[in-house]
Amino acid sequence: MERVIAQADVVIAGGGPVGMLLAAELAGYGVDTVVLEAKAATDDQPKANTLHARTVQSLARRGYLDAPWPADNDTPARAPFHFGGITELTVTSPATEPVPLLKRPQSDLERQFEETARARGARILRGHLVVEAAQSAHGVQVTAEGPDGRRTVRAAYLVGADGARSRVREQIAFPTDTWPASVSALMGRVRVAAPDVLPGGWHRTPRGWIVSRPEPGEHRLIRTLDCASAHPDRHAPVGPDEFRREVSRIAGHEVEMSDATSLTRFGDFTRLARTFRRDRVFLVGDAAHLHFPIGGQGLSTGLLDALNLGWKLAHSVRGAAGKGLLESYDDERRPVALRLVENTFAQLALMRSGSDVDALRSLFSDVLATRDGHALISGMISAQDTVHPARSVQPSPWEGRFLENRPLRTENEGPTDLIGLLRDGRPFLLLTAGADRHLADTAGRWSHVVRTVRVPDDADLPCQALLVRPDGYVGWASDGGDLAEALTAWFGGTPA
Known part of the structure; x- marks a missing residue:
């Protein structure tokens, strides 16, 4: 027997923590979302349990984590970690951010994200194994085997969050690069x-x-x-x-x-998709990048995939996306995944046997003892060094950078901070009192998408005006090009 669900906006294949987080994000934006998950319930077997600094910071901004904060608000928080078993590494985050390392079982996160997704209206269909996926110029169609037979879902977009053996990746014929196992x-x-x-x-x-x-x-x-x-x-x-x-x-x-x-x-079998998007189909998490689980980076990277893609898909579904917004998902996340693959290879090289490896480990320990070497590895492992490629013709040096949390006194909302301003998932223009007046008028033409937040001139900002994306990254700054050009690129033209 085959049953057909009325068309959704987005169908997600796979309901692990990455798929459930994406569903929660999309449903929070009012996007009609269906999740097809093969397992009837959350799997409690030991899996990933490490959330690195950038993931902790990003989830806090979206209201998913009430993460602990450093005991001393004036001192950067530090957490001991390792690189290839070399335990001299310490991961540091700014004093204004939550702790840089959080241990949360993958199963707990999956349950939390699923509960949030359901509460926001997402349809979670457990016990449904995806068997077929196809796309056309007008949409996608996914067929799953469920308890009551075959069920077909038609949607505008499909996201493969179905793990290492992704059926979506196979069915849509995503090209990949693979490296055979050696350990x-x-x-x-x-x-x-x-x-x-x-x-x-x-x-x-x-x-x-x-x-x-x-x-x-x-x-x-x-x-x-x-x-x-x-x-x-x-x-x-x-x-x-x-x-x-x-x-x-x-x-x-x-x-x-x-x-x-x-x-x-x-x-250590490794696979990296050559693109994370094929027209109306996207890959996230292990479906896009599979690597040896050293350094606890896989779960964090997958969750950041979901947070990057979620708002972009939502704006596209709602008709408030600039040309190329969906392409920016691949532009921004695949380089991160490639660097992740490379650093897991490097860590394994440091863990092999032999006198040459002993010498390499000794040298690497010396590198970690230097300030620059330590900062390089700490930033890479924690993803705090991630800078997205600029999209503006004349970009500011701040474009593509993650904006560190800071206390703010806003004109309309009183005392708050950057984390609080991002809870609703809406992009905003931070505007100091001394900023050019025409900037507020320009942003007002996009008020259906972007809100304007006014702060005093003494606010601790790198520029007089900053466009902050829903994921906390800077989309434009006033020491760069034209604001209208940036808003058009991110969110499309203004209403007639």
Whole structure:
């Protein structure tokens, strides 16, 4: 039996945290959104749990995180981290921003985003596996197998958030670059008989790596890494005996364990789509970029994909998008993903065995000890170094940069800050009292999309006027080109 849903604006294939966040964003803008998710319920198996600084900052701006703040509002917050198992790295964020590192299980985020998406009117269809996807000049059509048979959804746009084995990517024939696996890794939650023989932290031996993390109930989440070769079948199931033998082999002594659960096998097979958009179809998260999960960057990168694409799709659906707005998703997010792939390759190179790698790790530790080297790696891992390409003919140096949070005294809304101003997802023009008067008149012609926020001249702003995108990045600044040109590029022409 086949059932047809009335046309939606956007259909999302995949309801993991990335797909659910995108659904919540779109529904918040009033976009009719359908999510097709194969799983009947959220999967609680251990997966990603790291949110890096730029993701924490971005989710806070959109109201999804009431993230903790540094104890000292005048001092940048710091969090210890690592690069390729070198633990001298510290991730820092400005004192005006939430903490630079937040641990939240992927399953918790998925539930939160799904609850928000449903509350905003998105239709979440669990137990529906996408089997076919196609597009034409006028829209997309997606067919899924569900509990009641086949169901077809027709929409204006399709987003593939369906993970590493994305059916959308295959059906729409997105070209990709791939790199074969070269390492073998296992993960599992176990109870260790003698916890002192495998304390928490990173352990490097001549045979590989063990990462041990204590968990509630006397369990540990343990990951192993063997850099010698890839497993011949990365999809083969892992049994408790194999897991115990591998942990013991790498440790160099017998490690007795019991109550093994959540056993999985993974490697460094890598895939990067050559484009994240094909006409009416987009890829986000693992469907677009798959890499070895070192550095905890995958979840954060996927969520930033969703936050970048969400407002652009919404403006396009609502007819308030400039020419090329949807193309900017690929222009902005694919370079970030490529850099992510490259830094995971670099981290794995630092984790292999051999005297040459020992020398490289020693040198890299020295680099991390320098201010510039440390800032480079910290910014890359946390995505705080992301600067989007400018779209203006005469861009300001601030265009494409993330605007750091700061307290503001606004004319109409009283005391607030940048995070508070972005909660409603609407772009705005920050205008100081001394800014050119014609700027307010120009912005007024786009008042159906952009609001004007007036602040005193003593506001801590880099320019007298700034156009702030819904994702917190600067779209135009007054030391650049023409405001009307920028507003047209982002949000289309003004009403007649």
